[in-house]
Amino acid sequence: MISHPLILNALQNDVSSLLNLVYIDWPTAPVRMHSRIGEKYWDGQIWTGVGALGSIGKASSAAKPGQVNMSLSTTDLGIVSDATRDDAIGRAVKVYLACLDEHRRIAAAELTIYRFINDVNTETGAIHNITITADTARARFRNSTNHLRYSPAAWRQKYPDDSYCDDIEALAASGLPNESGSNKVGTGGSIPKGGGPRYKSA
Structure with missing residues (x-):
């Protein structure tokens, strides 16, 4: 529930000043993005704007209760390769609702979503797409029994x-098998004598 007065005021009177901040505890390095364009500074960190290239789905619209889907479109194939290679399952995802002041700087932010990644899908093309599905801590614990x-x-x-x-x-x-050739592995036969490693005397 939102409680910060600046954000509550923006929700009632100036929704154009609102934006989302997304933090992903990615394996290789933390990812910090926001839903506008350009760079924003908050909590001592730089947050990169993705604008229309990124989206955060509502938890109620996901396949399972509490699940959140996020997507990012990019022309950088390297980003897609990283998403495919890195094992991000179980990593934390935090989404904040923030508001801007009259200087377009972040004045306040509150945590609204705290989930854990349970799936990462990539799709390549003229525009590459990365989709992250994040679930609740309870679902994360339930899924961990599979491992x-x-x-x-x-x-x-x-x-x-x-x-x-x-x-x-x-x-x-x-x-x-030992080095004497007395034991066999499968049908491969015995190891020839003298076939083991040789060591030079000191």
């Missing part, structure tokens, strides 16, 4: 047709 580590017994119970644990146990029981 839990299982004991062999729990894994067999969850995936009875998967032979992964059996294969690992069989490999462990067979022992690893």
Whole structure:
């Protein structure tokens, strides 16, 4: 809920002075953007304007309750490559509602959305698009169960047709090949004598 008097006044009397600030805890470096154009300064940081190239969807319009979709269009393929390469899942996303003063500087800002990234999609073309889906902390915790580590017994119970644990146990029981050539790996045959690493005497 908005409580700052300057922002409340802007909501009632001057919506043209409002803008969104977006902070993304990106793996390689923090990303700070705002919904206008040009650079703005707030909280000791520079926020880069994306204007019409960026958008923030309403939480109520997302596929799941509490989910927020954000998109950025760019002609810089390097940005798209970074979005594809970097693993941003689980990183924080903060959206602030801010208002400008008579000098077009940020006078106040309040946190309105605090979510965690659960999906990043990219689409290349004449204009490249990056879409970020962010979810609530509760949904983040719920999704994290998909990446839990299982004991062999729990894994067999969850995936009875998967032979992964059996294969690992069989490999462990067979022992690893040594340099004498006495053990075999699969059907590859024995390691030739003298094939191991040689060390020079000191």
